Amino acid sequence: MGLESKLPNGVLLTNLEKFVNYGRSTSMWPATFGLACCAIEMMSAGGPRHDMARFGMEVFRASPRQADLMIVAGRLSNKMAPVLRRIYDQMSDPKWVISMGVCATSGGMFNNYALVQGVDHVVPVDMYVPGCPPRPEMLMDGILKLHAKVRGEQFADKAARS
Structure with missing residues (x-):
């Protein structure tokens, strides 16, 4: 096309939506919400063997105001449903x-x-990770698929869903 020869080195062309979605997908901060045995596998995924820090998710946030990803790990009782919401x-x-x-x-x-x-039934779910309990590798696969989904999102899609 000849466009490469006209641009100086170090110039990156993209649209704002792709740029913002890339930033969102590579810096998700998960909230801890472990309810049962799946929470042990979720904690294991945060350990050094599986290293969630590679994806910018090394610190599980205790405050929901600092988190943008909720991993619901385990069975949810009716008493706990309003707290989750x-x-x-x-x-x-x-x-x-x-x-x-x-x-x-x-x-x-x-x-x-x-x-x-x-x-x-309580919150909208973006990704399902099957298993009883699912291995940390399965959680990592679900996170990577969620990253791909976030990179392909359009701004209007997420606003309309909330």
Whole structure:
């Protein structure tokens, strides 16, 4: 095309949407919301063997106001559902949710009145990680797929969903 010869070295061309989405995907800060055995695997994913720091996610935030990714790991009881929703509402926009494990995704083997049969009844879920409990590698795969999804988002899509 000849465009490369006309631009000086070190110039990067992109649109604002791709640039902002790249920044969002490479600096997600997760909120801790471990509810059961899946939380142990989530903590293991943050350890040195799996090294979430490679993706800019080394520190799990204790305050929802500092987080933009919620990883719901484990079964969610009906008593805990309003707390989950409150924490989700306190997170800054844009925000994403990963449902980790069969219990968080669909209630798992606990089909009773005390447990929510899927976190998506309480908050919108962006990525599901299957397994009982899912290995840290599966969580990392879900995070990488969420990164790819965020990079492809359009500004109007996320605003309309919230």
